[in-house]
Amino acid sequence: MNYWLMKSEPDVYSYDTLVKDGKGMWDGVRNYTARNNLKTMKVGDLVLFYHSNIGKEVVGIATIIKEHYPDPTAESGDWVVVDVAPFQKLNKPVSLQTIKSDPMLTNMLIIKQGRLSVMPVKKEEFDRIVELGS
DNA sequence: GCCAACGTTGGC
DNA sequence: GCCAACGTTGGC
Numbered sequence: 001m002n003y004w005l006m007k008s009e010p011d012v013y014s015y016d017t018l019v020k021d022g023k024g025m026w027d028g029v030r031n032y033t034a035r036n037n038l039k040t041m042k043v044g045d046l047v048l049f050y051h052s053n054i055g056k057e058v059v060g061i062a063t064i065i066k067e068h069y070p071d072p073t074a075e076s077g078d079w080v081v082v083d084v085a086p087f088q089k090l091n092k093p094v095s096l097q098t099i100k101s102d103p104m105l106t107n108m109l110i111i112k113q114g115r116l117s118v119m120p121v122k123k124e125e126f127d128r129i130v131e132l133g134s
Numbered sequence: 135g136c137c138a139a140c141g142t143t144g145g146c
Numbered sequence: 147g148c149c150a151a152c153g154t155t156g157g158c
Contacts, residue, residue, distance in 0.1 A: 007156090031141075052156060096157080115140060115155050 003126040004041065005048040005058070005110055006084075007117045015049045015060040015089065023065060023085040026118075027073045034118035038080050039068045046087060048121060048129055050110065057093035058129055062086055090133030104128045 006026065008014065018024045029035055047062040066083035073081075099105045105128060109119040121129075 009156090033141090056157075113140085114138090114157070117155085 002040070002042065002045045003048070003121040003123055004037065004045060005050055005108075005119050005121050006062070007050045007052040007110075009053050010051040010055055011053075014051065015062075015086070018049070018062060018084065019060075019086045019089065023083055025081050025083055027071050027081045029071070029079060029081070029118060030074075031117065033116055035079060037118040037120060038082050040120075041067060041082050043067060046126065047084060048126065051093075052117075055093065056097075057095040058090065058099075058133065059093045060086065060089040061130070090130070092133055094129050094133045098132060099129075102128065102132070 013024070026038070029038060041064045043064050043066065045064045047064065048058045049060045049062050050058050062084040063086075064082055065085045068080040068082050071079040071081045096110070099108060100111055105111075105125055108121065108125055109116060113119065
């Protein structure tokens with residue numbers, strides 16, 4: 001079981017939209033590091049769903065329901081998508097500011113590598129976010 | 135709207 | 147293969 005964090009701008013695709021739809025295809029990734037992370041994901045992995053730009057907070061948890069397959073929105077190149085479903089909405093969102101100020105979370109890639117949209121998260125970090133959001 | 139960070143592109 | 151220029155992301 002692995003843990004991840006994925007970013008989405010909520011006015012493009014929010015966690016609530018994912019809940020409403022029941023499931024979603026995570027398309028549009030055009031970064032090699034993020035793509036390689038998508039390829040590593042397994043069914044059942046848990047994902048922190050982060051709202052970038054608007055909100056700047058982790059709002060819920062999603063789970064992988066289908067492993068990587070070719071991105072139908074890519075005109076060329078080796079790009080992939082995964083399918084995700086909502087798993088658990090956080091009672092209270094965990095803001096970027098909270099993450100930055102929590103001693104247990106200061107090594108998270110979301111702080112160190114601000115532009116990466118799909119990144120691995122350690123189990124301790126995942127558990128800590130869930131704790132802060134409950 | 136600005137700008138820092140950083141990934142990508144292209145000339146050499 | 148190096149590196150300068152450029153483009154994009156995302157926080158502020």
